[in-house]
Amino acid sequence: MEREWSFSTKLLHNEWKVDRHTGAVSVPIQHASTFHQFDFDSFGKYDYSRSGNPTREALEETIAALEGGVRGFAFASGMAAISTAFLLLSRGDHVLVTEDVYGGTYRMITEVLTRFGIEHTFVDMTDLNAVAENIRPNTKVIYMETPSNPLLKVTDIQGVVKLAKAHGCLTFLDNTFMTPALQRPLDLGVDIVLHSATKFLAGHSDVVAGLAVVKDEELGKELYKLQNAFGAVLGVQDAWLVLRGLKTLHVRLKQSSESAAAIAQYLACHPKVEEVYYPGLENHPGHDIQRHQADGFGAVLSFRLADEEAARTFVRNVRLPVFAVSLGAVESILSHPAKMSHAAMPKEERLRRGITDGLLRLSVGLEDVNDLIADFEQALSFVNEHPSVVPTR
Ligand SMILES: Cc1ncc(COP(=O)(O)O)c(C=O)c1O
Numbered sequence: 001m002e003r004e005w006s007f008s009t010k011l012l013h014n015e016w017k018v019d020r021h022t023g024a025v026s027v028p029i030q031h032a033s034t035f036h037q038f039d040f041d042s043f044g045k046y047d048y049s050r051s052g053n054p055t056r057e058a059l060e061e062t063i064a065a066l067e068g069g070v071r072g073f074a075f076a077s078g079m080a081a082i083s084t085a086f087l088l089l090s091r092g093d094h095v096l097v098t099e100d101v102y103g104g105t106y107r108m109i110t111e112v113l114t115r116f117g118i119e120h121t122f123v124d125m126t127d128l129n130a131v132a133e134n135i136r137p138n139t140k141v142i143y144m145e146t147p148s149n150p151l152l153k154v155t156d157i158q159g160v161v162k163l164a165k166a167h168g169c170l171t172f173l174d175n176t177f178m179t180p181a182l183q184r185p186l187d188l189g190v191d192i193v194l195h196s197a198t199k200f201l202a203g204h205s206d207v208v209a210g211l212a213v214v215k216d217e218e219l220g221k222e223l224y225k226l227q228n229a230f231g232a233v234l235g236v237q238d239a240w241l242v243l244r245g246l247k248t249l250h251v252r253l254k255q256s257s258e259s260a261a262a263i264a265q266y267l268a269c270h271p272k273v274e275e276v277y278y279p280g281l282e283n284h285p286g287h288d289i290q291r292h293q294a295d296g297f298g299a300v301l302s303f304r305l306a307d308e309e310a311a312r313t314f315v316r317n318v319r320l321p322v323f324a325v326s327l328g329a330v331e332s333i334l335s336h337p338a339k340m341s342h343a344a345m346p347k348e349e350r351l352r353r354g355i356t357d358g359l360l361r362l363s364v365g366l367e368d369v370n371d372l373i374a375d376f377e378q379a380l381s382f383v384n385e386h387p388s389v390v391p392t393r
Helices: 054-067 078-086 103-116 128-134 157-166 217-230 236-246 249-268 287-293 308-317 347-352 369-381
Strands: 071-075 094-098 119-123 139-145 170-174 192-196 210-214 275-277 300-304 333-335 359-363
Touching: 054 071, 054 210, 054 236, 071 078, 071 217, 078 103, 078 170, 078 192, 078 210, 078 217, 094 103, 103 119, 119 128, 128 157, 139 157, 157 170, 210 217, 249 275, 249 300, 249 359, 249 369, 308 359, 308 369
Parallel strands: 094 119, 094 139, 139 170, 170 192
Antiparallel strands: 071 210, 192 210, 275 300, 300 359, 333 359
């Protein structure tokens, strides 16, 4: 029997490792927007690059294979992928969404889908009873993000899938934080996996891209129609950058996850840190589910300082991480969700979800972990000790 290669090998040795025409070991970038048709009646495989392009196709087939799907789609951004998937919904449909969702997705659901008569309910998806209670007769999609952004809450994927199937709903899952290196939602029954490929998949803070993958051919045809109709496709240079980034995905994530675990342990013991959110910590409420449904805990963690002033002081003094919107890169990225990823969320909603003004999110890069910890130690020494503040939930 032929050996099934492991994930890290598959990243390099796949359908696209050598160009069949030239032997090139890098996927050629096909810039053409249109393709000559040699026959008046029967057209070739490619006719126009919005509808299909060989470079984009290499990425689409690669991510489909890595996620264990049948069809992949590459978009101009993670939000383009997510928004296009939502176009499967129609007026009068309802979507049930994890309350701890990326701010841009929140904006799409609350400010755009509502204009088209698509209803929504946010629920705490760590609570399967709450999910069950909020499914309505018109619920068409249950939308998961796990671990979630920025509080790293873990959803029991199979639990939600079971409820969705019992009620005839589709499930979407944003797999940006885990990537298929650590979590393969299609194997757990999810219908559409979504990615901001801007993050770990590309991995170098140099491209904005989105991906979607399905396991069902019919759903694939519908999503293809929407990708082509809406037209938010990924450009070929960017598709190539994601393909290049993917080759090192496994080693990057392995190294960064190990460092994240060490940093989470360090921060959890620090007196000026009020709370650390990282599913790899044994006292994290989702630790066991995460261990069961994924192959690791990832490279993103959040931690809560007393208030905005403490967060501001920390950010001002820390030297290694960049302070930026984004995550999943070779350099560590520190962000302030209240002002960045979740700025689109009204303050009372944000605070209710526990995204307080002292919360910082850290995406761990490839720096030496001891250097990172030493840097955090010196930055925390500038933070004033405050009495513990109870977060408004
Ligand atoms: C979890 C998650 N999903 C989706 C997105 C949106 O992706 P993009 O910025 O590529 O549009 C982001 C961006 O930060 C994200 O963190």
